[in-house]
Structures are given as structure tokens and as C-alpha cells.
Amino acid sequence: MATAVSTPRRGGTGGRTAVAARARGVVKAYGAGETRVVALDHVDVDIARGQFTAIMGPSGSGKSTLMHCLAGLDTVTSGEIHLDDTEITRLKDKRLTQLRRDRIGFIFQAFNLLPTLNAIENITLPMDIAGRKPDEAWLRRVVETVGLADRLKHRPTQLSGGQQQRVAVARALAARPEIIFGDEPTGNLDSRAGAEVLGFLRTSVDELGQTIVMVTHDPVAASYADRVLYLADGRIVDEMFRPTAESVLDRMKHFEARGRTS
Numbered sequence: 001m002a003t004a005v006s007t008p009r010r011g012g013t014g015g016r017t018a019v020a021a022r023a024r025g026v027v028k029a030y031g032a033g034e035t036r037v038v039a040l041d042h043v044d045v046d047i048a049r050g051q052f053t054a055i056m057g058p059s060g061s062g063k064s065t066l067m068h069c070l071a072g073l074d075t076v077t078s079g080e081i082h083l084d085d086t087e088i089t090r091l092k093d094k095r096l097t098q099l100r101r102d103r104i105g106f107i108f109q110a111f112n113l114l115p116t117l118n119a120i121e122n123i124t125l126p127m128d129i130a131g132r133k134p135d136e137a138w139l140r141r142v143v144e145t146v147g148l149a150d151r152l153k154h155r156p157t158q159l160s161g162g163q164q165q166r167v168a169v170a171r172a173l174a175a176r177p178e179i180i181f182g183d184e185p186t187g188n189l190d191s192r193a194g195a196e197v198l199g200f201l202r203t204s205v206d207e208l209g210q211t212i213v214m215v216t217h218d219p220v221a222a223s224y225a226d227r228v229l230y231l232a233d234g235r236i237v238d239e240m241f242r243p244t245a246e247s248v249l250d251r252m253k254h255f256e257a258r259g260r261t262s
């Protein structure tokens with residue numbers, strides 16, 4: 001398959017499009033001449049609002065590049081990316097920085113917490129920097145959703161890895177971004193702590209209406225998503241809805257076997 005798109009429509013989404021982000025004809029090439037690498041090769045994709053989407057594929061297939069382009073962290077070589085009605089591929093640096101700050105949340109493999117700040121200070125830091133006052137009721141709900149209510153005064157070193165990543169999840173959720181991007185958010189966690197964080201991401205989609213896009217290698221992590229996109233050689237080659245760990249693993253084996261015979 002060449003595309004993973006749906007028709008944008010409105011209604012029941014508070015006036016926003018039902019597609020939170022979309023890519024059309026996106027090409028991303030690094031280098032030039034003999035060292036040119038095409039990381040994304042004409043990718044078309046729609047990311048549905050209020051859904052949890054996982055991006056999978058072999059190492060080097062373009063997962064991180066796609067996430068970075070969708071999130072405005074990297075520029076595209078050609079093609080368009082829209083966040084709701086904003087074409088981010090047209091924005092100058094300053095506007096793009098503002099857009100990332102105001103409309104997008106990030107969770108990375110490294111928790112990226114400031115060691116001198118306690119949990120609640122880390123959670124509200126991006127809003128403090130932006131000069132925005134947190135919505136207290138929302139903040140309480142987020143903190144309760146990720147199970148941190150009794151850990152708010154703890155510094156990162158006083159928290160387990162799983163708890164630190166929950167702080168990072170709460171930090172991403174606190175500003176109510178339109179979309180959260182996660183790059184292997186459970187990559188540094190043991191399976192129990194990883195399951196907890198994934199459970200909270202799932203809850204934030206189901207109960208808080210959050211839109212999440214997550215890059216992962218892990219079929220168990222992908223099984224928390226509503227939809228899995230498969231990349232190979234910079235193209236979207238398949239997608240799966242309502243995945244289970246078994247069905248994702250089966251699909252991965254299929255691609256690996258095909259990769260060996262092609």
C-alpha cells in the first residue's frame with residue numbers, strides 16, 4: 001500500500017478536523033550525491049484525532065524521521081505536513097518553535113527531567129517558560145491519571161524510572177497539546193514499568209481524548225495503540241487496526257521474511 005489516508009471531516013471534534021496531523025507526498029532525503037539517503041519516500045498519512053497510533057518497522061525504515069517531520073522537529077525535502085489546519089512545512093523557524101511549544105507534546109526515551117526540580121515543577125516547567133498559567137483542575141486530573149498525586153514533591157532521583165517517565169507523560173499532557181509524539185517512550189523501562197506508562201498513555205487517549213503517536217520496536221507496546229503503521233524503506237507498507245501483541249509480531253515476521261527474500 002502506498003498511502004494511509006482518510007478523508008478529513010469535521011463534526012464532534014469541537015470544530016477541529018478529525019485528522020490531527022497529515023502528511024502528503026513527504027520526501028526526506030539526507031546528504032547528496034553518492035551518500036544521499038532517502039529516509040522518507042513519498043509518504044501520505046493521516047493521524048486520527050483522539051487515537052493512539054504506533055509507528056513500527058525495521059531499523060532504518062524511517063520511523064524517527066517520520067515522527068520528527070510530523071512534529072516539526074525536522075524539515076522535509078518535499079511534500080506537505082499539516083497540523084490540523086496549519087501547514088507546518090511553510091512555517092519559519094520562530095513560528096515553528098512557537099507551534100511546537102504551544103500545540104505539541106513530546107515524550108522521549110530519556111526522560112529529560114531537570115534534576116533540581118521536583119515532579120510538579122518539572123510537569124509545569126514548559127508552561128512556566130511559556131508564561132502560561134496551568135489549568136489547575138486539568139493538572140490535578142492529569143496527575144491523578146498518571147498516578148503521581150503522592151509523589152509531586154519528589155525530585156527525579158527519588159523516583160523510579162517508571163515514575164520518572166510518568167512525570168514526563170504528565171508534563172506532555174499538562175499543556176493539553178493537540179498531539180503528543182513519543183519516540184520509544186518505554187525503551188528505557190523494564191516490562192512492568194513500561195506496561196504502567198503505556199497504560200497511562202492509553203487512559204489519556206480514552207479518558208482525556210488525547211491524540212498520541214508513538215514510535216516503537218516492541219509488539220507489546222504497539223498493542224496499546226488503536227492503529228499500527230508499518231514502515232519499510234521509507235514507505236508506509238501496511239497498517240493494522242486494534243492490534244494485539246501476537247498479531248503485530250506475526251506481521252513483523254511476515255515483513256522480515258519478505259525482506260530476506262526480496
Ligand SMILES: Nc1ncnc2c1ncn2[C@@H]1O[C@H](COP(=O)(O)OP(=O)(O)OP(=O)(O)O)[C@@H](O)[C@H]1O
Nearest residue numbers: 030031037039057058059060061062063064065066
Ligand atoms: N541526520 C541524518 N543524516 C543522514 N542520514 C540519516 C540521518 N537521520 C537518519 N538518517 C538515515 O535515514 C534512514 C531512516 O532513519 P530513521 O532514524 O528515521 O530510522 P528508524 O526506523 O527510526 O531506525 P531505528 O529503528 O534504528 O531508530 C536511515 O537510513 C538513516 O541512516
